[in-house]
Amino acid sequence: SHWRTLGRFRAHHVALARGAHAKLADAPYTFSRISADDRVVVALGAANARKITVGSVFPEGSTVRDAYTGATAQVTGGAVTLTPHANGVVLLEAAP
Secondary structure, three states: OHHHHHHHHHHHOOHHHHOEEEEEEOOOEEEEEEEOOEEEEEEEOOOOOOEEEOOOOOOOOOEEEEOOOOOEEEOEOOEEEOOOOOOOOEEEEEOO
8 A cells, every 4th residue: 555655646746756855854855846836745754743844845725735645734934733644744735
Protein backbone atom coordinates (compact mmCIF):
# COMPACT_ATOMS: atom_id res chain seq x y z
CA SER A 1 0.00 0.00 0.00
CA HIS A 2 2.89 2.39 0.81
CA TRP A 3 4.59 1.90 -2.56
CA ARG A 4 1.28 2.04 -4.42
CA THR A 5 0.51 5.41 -2.78
CA LEU A 6 3.94 6.79 -3.66
CA GLY A 7 3.62 5.50 -7.23
CA ARG A 8 0.21 7.11 -7.71
CA PHE A 9 1.49 10.42 -6.33
CA ARG A 10 4.47 10.37 -8.67
CA ALA A 11 2.28 9.47 -11.66
CA HIS A 12 -0.02 12.44 -10.93
CA HIS A 13 2.77 14.99 -10.44
CA VAL A 14 5.30 15.68 -13.20
CA ALA A 15 7.01 18.15 -10.84
CA LEU A 16 8.53 15.23 -8.94
CA ALA A 17 10.52 14.21 -12.01
CA ARG A 18 11.03 17.52 -13.79
CA GLY A 19 10.45 20.24 -11.21
CA ALA A 20 12.94 22.45 -9.43
CA HIS A 21 13.86 21.18 -5.97
CA ALA A 22 13.90 23.55 -2.97
CA LYS A 23 14.48 22.59 0.66
CA LEU A 24 11.88 24.18 2.96
CA ALA A 25 12.77 22.80 6.42
CA ASP A 26 15.23 20.51 8.20
CA ALA A 27 12.94 18.90 10.77
CA PRO A 28 10.96 17.25 9.43
CA TYR A 29 12.90 17.25 6.17
CA THR A 30 10.56 19.13 3.84
CA PHE A 31 11.07 20.06 0.21
CA SER A 32 9.10 21.36 -2.73
CA ARG A 33 9.22 20.38 -6.37
CA ILE A 34 7.80 22.95 -8.77
CA SER A 35 7.41 22.77 -12.54
CA ALA A 36 5.62 25.14 -14.90
CA ASP A 37 2.19 23.65 -14.24
CA ASP A 38 2.59 21.51 -11.12
CA ARG A 39 3.75 21.94 -7.53
CA VAL A 40 4.05 19.63 -4.53
CA VAL A 41 5.52 19.62 -1.03
CA VAL A 42 6.93 16.43 0.53
CA ALA A 43 7.82 15.99 4.20
CA LEU A 44 9.78 12.97 5.44
CA GLY A 45 10.21 11.98 9.07
CA ALA A 46 7.08 13.90 10.04
CA ALA A 47 5.43 11.25 12.25
CA ASN A 48 5.47 13.53 15.31
CA ALA A 49 5.09 16.82 13.42
CA ARG A 50 1.78 18.63 13.27
CA LYS A 51 2.91 21.73 11.39
CA ILE A 52 4.41 21.32 7.92
CA THR A 53 6.12 24.28 6.25
CA VAL A 54 4.95 25.03 2.71
CA GLY A 55 6.52 28.49 2.36
CA SER A 56 5.13 30.27 -0.68
CA VAL A 57 4.62 27.07 -2.68
CA PHE A 58 0.88 27.23 -2.04
CA PRO A 59 -0.86 30.61 -1.64
CA GLU A 60 -1.97 31.78 1.80
CA GLY A 61 -5.52 30.57 2.51
CA SER A 62 -5.46 27.84 -0.13
CA THR A 63 -6.48 24.30 0.69
CA VAL A 64 -4.02 21.45 0.23
CA ARG A 65 -4.48 17.69 0.48
CA ASP A 66 -2.12 15.12 1.92
CA ALA A 67 -2.20 12.44 -0.79
CA TYR A 68 -0.93 9.90 1.74
CA THR A 69 -3.79 10.21 4.26
CA GLY A 70 -6.42 12.11 2.28
CA ALA A 71 -6.57 14.84 4.95
CA THR A 72 -7.00 18.46 3.87
CA ALA A 73 -5.67 21.59 5.52
CA GLN A 74 -5.61 25.32 4.89
CA VAL A 75 -2.34 27.22 4.42
CA THR A 76 -1.84 29.70 7.26
CA GLY A 77 1.39 31.58 7.82
CA GLY A 78 3.25 29.52 5.21
CA ALA A 79 2.41 26.21 6.89
CA VAL A 80 -0.35 23.64 7.30
CA THR A 81 -1.40 21.81 10.43
CA LEU A 82 -2.39 18.17 10.05
CA THR A 83 -1.85 14.73 11.52
CA PRO A 84 0.65 12.77 9.39
CA HIS A 85 0.52 9.03 8.81
CA ALA A 86 2.46 7.03 11.43
CA ASN A 87 5.25 6.36 8.90
CA GLY A 88 5.98 10.11 8.75
CA VAL A 89 5.39 10.71 5.03
CA VAL A 90 3.37 13.76 3.97
CA LEU A 91 2.59 14.33 0.28
CA LEU A 92 0.96 17.74 -0.20
CA GLU A 93 -0.83 18.78 -3.38
CA ALA A 94 -3.41 21.41 -4.24
CA ALA A 95 -6.84 20.18 -3.12
CA PRO A 96 -9.19 19.36 -6.01
